[in-house]
Amino acid sequence: MSATILVVEDEPGIQELLKLNLGQQGHSVLIAGDAEEAAHVLRGAMPDLILLDWMLPGQSGVDLARRIRADARLKDIPIIMLTARAEERDKVLGLETGADDYITKPFSPKELMARIKAVLRRRAPQMTEDAVEIAGLRLDPVSHRVYGRDQPLSLGPTEFRLLHFFMTHPERVYSRSQLLDQVWGDHVFVEERTVDVHIRRLRSALEPSGHDGLIQTVRGAGYRLSAN
């Protein structure tokens, strides 16, 4: 798995360190020393991942992240934040601006590489317009219909999006907050327990064809759709 990675970092030492390690993993590396340079690079290239320092000369990393998320062409590029402080507030704020992960300095290259791998892999499955079918349950995004063993099922809008997300990401556990991000939208103010209720509603909607039970509860972790 090799990718093009943009590094936005002003300290030459860290620049070198990242360039070396990323190069060793077979990734192509683009370097920018500040937000302006980064913006310039992004006009010409579209990296698969952005490593973004929290503290930058001039414009801060957070602002840059916001601008990237606001850009229609760039908004889907995963961002990993590099932060000097481990303060919880910073972490949360970083994630709220759309960063996919963060790591605090000093960091071990090993850990960073693992996160990069994880983030790149996480992006793999996408919700598309294609119909999905699992265990005799078929969902068609275009006609906005769900069939359980050729029997039409009736779902509400939220239940539909929830099921669509699960069916395009099977065999994976998602926490309530992850589901809120993915199904409700990134920055909604909704109680986490609300997910429970919609899971229940989805389950009862799937019951007529016996496809409830597809959605399993994983205690202490979240929910999962599994063919078993």
Added chain:
Amino acid sequence: MSATILVVEDEPGIQELLKLNLGQQGHSVLIAGDAEEAAHVLRGAMPDLILLDWMLPGQSGVDLARRIRADARLKDIPIIMLTARAEERDKVLGLETGADDYITKPFSPKELMARIKAVLRRRAPQMTEDAVEIAGLRLDPVSHRVYGRDQPLSLGPTEFRLLHFFMTHPERVYSRSQLLDQVWGDHVFVEERTVDVHIRRLRSALEPSGHDGLIQTVRGAGYRLSAN
């Protein structure tokens, strides 16, 4: 096996020698000429190993080692001391300050590389999102599932985290307090004996596939997961 290594050494000749040899082994090298520079580098990066000269201009290597050991984030980085004198007292003192190994100048590059390899092998691997498999026991963090010989096993949240930690750190003994730090979290107030109970629960959860016995008791030391 490639790692990031910080070299703290003031003689340019030795610097070059180390850089060459380490680079040939596929390691990334960070260089610092004195303790101050080293501290600066450590603010941003977290190497997998530190090669530390005993004698440094200004602050001595021993002081630096002490400071590293006192830093919560850096204290687990292995340190190898480079010393000019072969006196036993110095050796002991060096080890007492937290060095994992030492080597006396002049040294043969071959010997140094051997020691580095040994120290790095001891280093604990990381927990990632990758599935782990040992002796027919498979744990997948993504789907949050555990299979023993293709038979699904049912674990509670704590048992799952405990097993995950053990499987990513096999063949190594961990004390109860270490396990509390790693699995429960750094700052929890819990009795150490609680670990015993969870070990028992984990063992019984693994029993259906005969994978209890993977977790062994080391009297007076702690617990260990071993493939035997």
Added chain:
DNA sequence: CCGGCGTGTCACGAAAACGTCACGAAAACG
């Protein structure tokens, strides 16, 4: 205006998980 419909939140109870203790067995010690 009113009556579904979709939605978010709450309260309650059941079930699971958790932490702690007491007791006895096993090992280590002298």
Added chain:
DNA sequence: CGTTTTCGTGACGTTTTCGTGACACGCCGG
């Protein structure tokens, strides 16, 4: 061989987590 330490285990009370029914609110078409 008796004492002491360490560990396994069953039991118990408490806390956490989850499922579920109920309700209030906004929206929209009749």
